[in-house]
Amino acid sequence: GAVVSQHPSRVICKSGTSVKIECRSLDFQATTMFWYRQFPKQSLMLMATSNEGSKATYEQGVEKDKFLINHASLTLSTLTVTSAHPEDSSFYICSAFLRGGGSYEQYFGPGTRLTVT
Amino acid sequence: GQSLEQPSEVTAVEGAIVQINCTYQTSGFYGLSWYQQHDGGAPTFLSYNGLDGLEETGRFSSFLSRSDSYGYLLLQELQMKDSASYFCAPYTGGFKTIFGAGTRLFVKA
Numbered sequence: 001g002a003v004v005s006q007h008p009s010r011v012i013c014k015s016g017t018s019v020k021i022e023c024r025s026l027d028f029q030a031t032t033m034f035w036y037r038q039f040p041k042q043s044l045m046l047m048a049t050s051n052e053g054s055k056a057t058y059e060q061g062v063e064k065d066k067f068l069i070n071h072a073s074l075t076l077s078t079l080t081v082t083s084a085h086p087e088d089s090s091f092y093i094c095s096a097f098l099r100g101g102g103s104y105e106q107y108f109g110p111g112t113r114l115t116v117t
Numbered sequence: 118g119q120s121l122e123q124p125s126e127v128t129a130v131e132g133a134i135v136q137i138n139c140t141y142q143t144s145g146f147y148g149l150s151w152y153q154q155h156d157g158g159a160p161t162f163l164s165y166n167g168l169d170g171l172e173e174t175g176r177f178s179s180f181l182s183r184s185d186s187y188g189y190l191l192l193q194e195l196q197m198k199d200s201a202s203y204f205c206a207p208y209t210g211g212f213k214t215i216f217g218a219g220t221r222l223f224v225k226a
Contacts, residue, residue, distance in 0.1 A: 034213065043204065044160065044216045093159050095214075106150065106206075106214055108159040 003027055004096055006109035013084055013116055020080045021112045023050075023094030029074035030096035034106075035067070038091045050077040050094075084116040119143045121217030123205055128223045129195055137190045137220045139205030147208045149181050149188045154219070155201045163190070165208070192222070200224045 003026040013019050023033055031052045036044040048069055049057040056069035068080040081088055093111040120142045129135040139149070148167035152160040164172050166181035166188060178191040192199055204219040 036216075043218045046213065046215060049211075049213060095160075105162045105165060106152075106160075107162065111159045 004030075004094065004107045004109040006094055006112050008112060009110060010113045011115070013114070015085055015116055016083055018080055018082045019084055019114060020078055021092055021094075021114075023077045023079070023096075023109050025075045025096045025107075028096075028098060030077075031074060032097065033071060033077040034095045035069065035077075035079050036093045036095065038093060038111075040091075044093065047079075050079075052077075081114065084114070086116045089114055089116045119207070119209070119215055121205060121207070121215075123203075123217055123220045125218065126221045126223065128225060130225050131195055131197060133195050134191065134193045135195060135222065137192075137203050137205075137222070139188045139190070139217075141186050141188075141205070141207045143207045143209050145209040146183070146186075147210055149179070150206045150208060150214065151177075151179050151190045152204045152206060152216075153201050154204065160204065160216075163203075195224050197224050197226065 005024045007022045033050040035047045038044045046059050047062045050069045050071040052071045052074055058064045066082055071077040091111050091113050093108055095106050095108045098105050122140045150165045151163040153163050154160040164179040166172050166179050169181055171180045176193045181188045202219040202221050204216045206214045206216050
């Protein structure tokens with residue numbers, strides 16, 4: 001099946017620094033990727049839609065200047081958490097859709113656990 | 118707007134059958150997906166119903182009734198490894214999925 005990778009899997013950073021998370025589609029091209037965050041024992045919250053070659057679309061309440069998204073190629077989207085604070089500590093997951101045979105299958109990366117100290 | 122309702126928790130024993138129901142309200146609807154997520158891991162795709170009826174994939178089956186805005190995931194021959202969270206996710210177009218709170222399934226020996 002389709003594979004989406006994320007890097008790094010875990011990162012610890014100091015408050016005030018920036019962290020970049022990469023999301024790659026390994027065996028298919030993804031013009032659109034999605035970024036979610038998930039707090040412990042809660043559901044996935046869609047943060048933004050990453051569009052190759054154009055600006056990301058952010059969900060209501062998500063600060064675009066804080067969560068910078070770049071989708072420079074058909075296989076890579078990056079999320080940069082700028083000036084991270086402890087409340088940004090979360091599990092960040094990217095995904096991409098694969099459409100075929102009348103089915104819409106969303107493939108998720110393994111996630112990145114961010115801890116801001 | 119959009120709303121999703123699933124039971125928050127379900128407990129069942131190994132070898133049993135469990136059904137996780139989902140009712141939804143969306144503006145625009147193409148089909149219903151189900152995802153499984155183990156603690157600490159990312160969600161994995163289980164099934165998609167684009168048409169009414171039952172879709173079977175091994176021990177898992179999923180059902181959709183568009184007229185009732187209702188679907189369910191049926192897990193048979195439960196195994197301990199099936200303990201996880203299960204999310205129903207309506208697909209409303211634009212390749213975007215909104216997840217509800219999910220159902221935590223606990224499988225007991």
